[in-house]
Amino acid sequence: MSSKARSQLSEWQAVAAQAPIWQQRHLRDVWGTKGASTRTAELTRTHDGLLFDFSKQRLDASVLNDLLALAEACELPRAIERLLSGDRVNQSEDRAALHTALRLPATSQLVVEGEDVVPAIHASLSRMSDIVSRIHAQQWRGVTGEAISDVVSIGVGGSDLGPYLATQSLAEFAPPEARGLHVHFVSSIDGTQLADLLDHLRPETTLFVVASKSFSTIDTLSNAETAIAWMRTRISDRARILRHHFIGVSAKPEKMTAYGIPQSNQIRFWDWVGGRFSLWSGIGLPIALKLGMAGFKQLLAGAHAMDTHFAQAPLADNLPVLMGLLQVWNSTFLGINGQAILPYDARLKLFPSYLTQLEMESNGKSVDRLGKPIDYATCPILWGEVGSNAQHAFYQLLHQGTQPVACDFIAPIRRYSRDDDTGSSLQHQQQLALANCLAQSRVLMLGDATRQGHHYYRGNQPSSTLLFDELTPYRLGQLIALYEHKVYVASALWNINPFDQWGVELGKKIATATHSVMTGAASAEDYDGSTQQLLRVIADGRAGWERASSRADKEQLS
Numbered sequence: 001m002s003s004k005a006r007s008q009l010s011e012w013q014a015v016a017a018q019a020p021i022w023q024q025r026h027l028r029d030v031w032g033t034k035g036a037s038t039r040t041a042e043l044t045r046t047h048d049g050l051l052f053d054f055s056k057q058r059l060d061a062s063v064l065n066d067l068l069a070l071a072e073a074c075e076l077p078r079a080i081e082r083l084l085s086g087d088r089v090n091q092s093e094d095r096a097a098l099h100t101a102l103r104l105p106a107t108s109q110l111v112v113e114g115e116d117v118v119p120a121i122h123a124s125l126s127r128m129s130d131i132v133s134r135i136h137a138q139q140w141r142g143v144t145g146e147a148i149s150d151v152v153s154i155g156v157g158g159s160d161l162g163p164y165l166a167t168q169s170l171a172e173f174a175p176p177e178a179r180g181l182h183v184h185f186v187s188s189i190d191g192t193q194l195a196d197l198l199d200h201l202r203p204e205t206t207l208f209v210v211a212s213k214s215f216s217t218i219d220t221l222s223n224a225e226t227a228i229a230w231m232r233t234r235i236s237d238r239a240r241i242l243r244h245h246f247i248g249v250s251a252k253p254e255k256m257t258a259y260g261i262p263q264s265n266q267i268r269f270w271d272w273v274g275g276r277f278s279l280w281s282g283i284g285l286p287i288a289l290k291l292g293m294a295g296f297k298q299l300l301a302g303a304h305a306m307d308t309h310f311a312q313a314p315l316a317d318n319l320p321v322l323m324g325l326l327q328v329w330n331s332t333f334l335g336i337n338g339q340a341i342l343p344y345d346a347r348l349k350l351f352p353s354y355l356t357q358l359e360m361e362s363n364g365k366s367v368d369r370l371g372k373p374i375d376y377a378t379c380p381i382l383w384g385e386v387g388s389n390a391q392h393a394f395y396q397l398l399h400q401g402t403q404p405v406a407c408d409f410i411a412p413i414r415r416y417s418r419d420d421d422t423g424s425s426l427q428h429q430q431q432l433a434l435a436n437c438l439a440q441s442r443v444l445m446l447g448d449a450t451r452q453g454h455h456y457y458r459g460n461q462p463s464s465t466l467l468f469d470e471l472t473p474y475r476l477g478q479l480i481a482l483y484e485h486k487v488y489v490a491s492a493l494w495n496i497n498p499f500d501q502w503g504v505e506l507g508k509k510i511a512t513a514t515h516s517v518m519t520g521a522a523s524a525e526d527y528d529g530s531t532q533q534l535l536r537v538i539a540d541g542r543a544g545w546e547r548a549s550s551r552a553d554k555e556q557l558s
């Protein structure tokens, strides 16, 4: 990689020189100018069932060329090669980030530091497959000999969001043998989700999957402990509970063993799989339970196809590269610090949440790869919702607020194949969804300058539209991998490490210390006044201001 600071590269300055023009220029005017007739073709790409139209973004072919030159100057092709070949791209943790290896076909080979990683990956897939067939065939039995009717996945962050997204989005692809099995997700540390769920389940027929790369995340372990306590209301022996009703998925087998999960119930993965990139590993077990192993493999195949495109397509036609460059252009050069993710298909409701972790945890950084502060904006704030619902909620800000926001509109073209009356009514609804999708991106771009006062619509909100034929496991695999690589591309241009999350680690450490204060094992005397006050209120069990600030309470805490 070039040793020059990014902002000193001449290619960076060339891009920066174009920015003021595009901060002023209105997209409405862009479409009216000479040359606009070629704009759509210049700023659209298709690949393997996907159409990516970024002609509603605030740029033209000339800016795109400068961005591509910047990508070359930042040695993006080399960065892509390093990622896919298993180099230690995660510098601060000195390891590879090899999620792409998890989707390699069994016939391929990938030698990383002297060892072919593919056989172990496929051995782990066979183990998953074995577990999945035993559960589907009702051969996996609880302590009392009953078959499993409900699986509860306990995990958080990367050990939860990916499987949750895939199972919710693709539920209709469940094969017949999986239809009787209910798969649930529990993540929150406060126990709410678990408590609500346990009211409806029976210990004898419930199986818990404890998913944690580190097997030390307190959110997950505290939910697991509550689940064990609940099981013990019927079955007293902890070891038998863990043998018949618990599966562990982790990169730390020794910790699963110490916890009491027998080896036969463990699925392992590797340190070189980042948490937010782990749904392709054993962490995807709930997906395989819901979609069958064949469905899970289609998801992997879609992601692998995107990896191949990422590795081979020229930069100018490479979808993740283009998306990453647009991200850098918008946030760093145009100063657009909001990014909305707007799927026009309720099956993708969790896609925005999934991407908030993927993007903000990866690229929410303010130091470069060497730990030096950087002088440009990186990851924007992402959020999103099913687009058609969000139209009735936060779109007001997109239309008339003061913030520029870039939007990703995402929609399948086809849905509902039923021929009956309900089928045609549903097809009509799908058409309405698409009409809304196109209408919104158009209005956000053009605005309406003829209206005044409360009716004034500024417009000029840039967006990309990603259309695909239909939502399938393969397609979702492609989509997720597309965004994974987009994140990597942007990180390469920003010269940051997208694979660590020291901010989150600090939060975990401080939470543990704060809990020690609450249990009386540590003192809060060095804490700030606000936190001391809140601790007093909690210790008191009442949110009354007078009580909280009384001298007696202060003494009790210190």
Ligand SMILES: O=P(O)(O)OC[C@H]1O[C@H](O)[C@H](O)[C@@H](O)[C@@H]1O
Binding pocket: 156, 157, 158, 159, 211, 212, 213, 214, 215, 216, 217, 220, 275, 276, 361, 501, 504, 505
């Ligand atoms: O899988 P685990 O080790 O339990 O970690 C779960 C999650 O916790 C963290 O705080 C990280 O920020 C996430 O990236 C991770 O996915």
